[in-house]
Amino acid sequence: MTGLATHGAIVQFDHVSKSYDPEATKSGKGPAAVNELSLTVPAGKICILVGPSGCGKTTSLKMVNRLIEPTSGRITIDGVDVTTQELTALRRGIGYVIQQVGLFPHQTIGENVATVPRLLGWPKARLRERSEELLALVGLDPARYRDRYPSQLSGGERQRVGVARALAADPPIMLMDEPFGAVDPIVRDRLQNEFLRLQETIAKTILFVTHDIDEAIKMGDLVAVFQTGGVLAQFGTPLDILAAPATEFVARFVGQDRGLKRLSLLRVSDVALQPAVTARPGDSAGDARRRALDDPQRYLLMIDGSNKPLGWVAHGDIPAEGVLSESMANPVSPTVNKRTTLKDALSMMLDADVQTGIVVDRNGAVQGLLTMDAIAGKMREGEHVAAFDHALEPADEIVEPGPIAAEHAEEEVRA
């Protein structure tokens, strides 16, 4: 359907360093150095390079398509050293998206998207077909957008075009340098979600630079945390990094609220559900009253004929005789499904002021109960490393050592 058939390639950094003349980097304006970077990005995964300014994450990214040449070490794509490839051929085979998008203002959206296929000499009819296919893929109606100029688009639309342009020649690898950094938070969130959905089908190997740890956690299959001086501080899955920051720097960088951040990565399916004690209208009240005692909170969940929740009945409110009726049920707690993140589930439960959420399947039938205790238990799983927190200074002093150091350097120069 998408016409994007080439799946990701393995990108490997092998002891890659980039050093600059100290005088040139002192101003804090030039590219940052990278120190002995070794990491492997598996095919089809999103690897986020994250860190404060001046940590070398963008430098590392640009060494892959050789906009910057390493001082030492080597970078390979599926085992092939990038320096052995012809420069323009290498770059045409790698998708490249930058924060300012960099669409060509003198070309229509359709022409912009077809940039790399045109450089590769595809026939004209195919260029047009290709750009329409890609526009549709990123959610822009080709008939409406094809003939417009970039100046006629919103920031979010331009970013989508930037992604479409990078994908046009179906490269196995995409380099994305703060691709959603220039749009407002609501648009950014939508673009991130769309991009994750897109990646499920295209399965490219993506190196993605950001300074935003929340974006890193949300977007990354793997996260590489850089610290000033171009040193890789930690490389792992977002859950690993949140659960066990390798150094004090990483602990500070991911923030004190990493337990909460973990909840945004975990889903209802990751916790053990508590079975619900259920009964239907018309069931014997006496029997139901006895069974409600099995529930730790002594509540009975009334369900209808197709197992959809009707409401809660407290043990004390169930009559000793007769049958249950629907009017006894209090309005239900929020329902969640197995795909809901624990963060969203917690938020819904707090909003509704309840201790228990009802987990339902696709048809709305009750599967079990999600309790606050279960969520808290998941949060505590990361706590064995909380020792770092005691070593931390107040968070507002530390977040970005890069620019602060640069400012001091400038002051010294002025003095």
Next chain:
Amino acid sequence: MIPGQPIVDFSWIGSHLPSIGLRIVQHLQLTILPLVIGIVISLILAVWAIRQPRAYSPMTAITGLLYTIPSLAAFAVLRPIFGLTLLTALIPLTTYTLLILFRNFTAGFNAVPAEILEAAEGMGYTRRQRLLRVELPLAVPLMIAGVRLASVSTIGLATVASVLGDQFGGLGQLITEGIQTFFPTKYLLGAVLSVLLAIAADLLFVRFERFVTPWAHARAGAV
């Protein structure tokens, strides 16, 4: 001016249309040739200057210096060498365009945003492709602004080429002859036609710029 005569003798104009037409053609020649040659030279210099930023300052100094040479003096120096030929007029008129054209062309290239150049490089444009397909088209609006200025200034300056006499003199020839023979019709006509030519050239380039850079005039939100 002879008292009692009207300032403008329209019957003279009516009976001399072919020779007036010839002066206009000569004037266009004195304008278009220096402009075309000036554009070619300035383009080469500007491309060189954006690749070798150190060349920019000396280039502006030289083109500025050339601009300060009085035109009459330039004709006086060149006439003994090239005689009463077109070349004697073309050389100074061309050098006068260089200051404006070189500066505007360089400004046009420098105005191309850095992120667009980076995107082009990152996607695998060769240097030459990037120059021809990205930098040059994006520099066009400022380049045309320079050509507009240079064309208006050259049309005015070309009137001094009357020192070359009948064969290449252009509208300046009408003016000189009118002054020498105390015939206002002739010099006023020369002046008015020169101004009209300048206005026409200016309007033409405005239209041309809109035609070749539709993207620069596309309004936000318009479909």
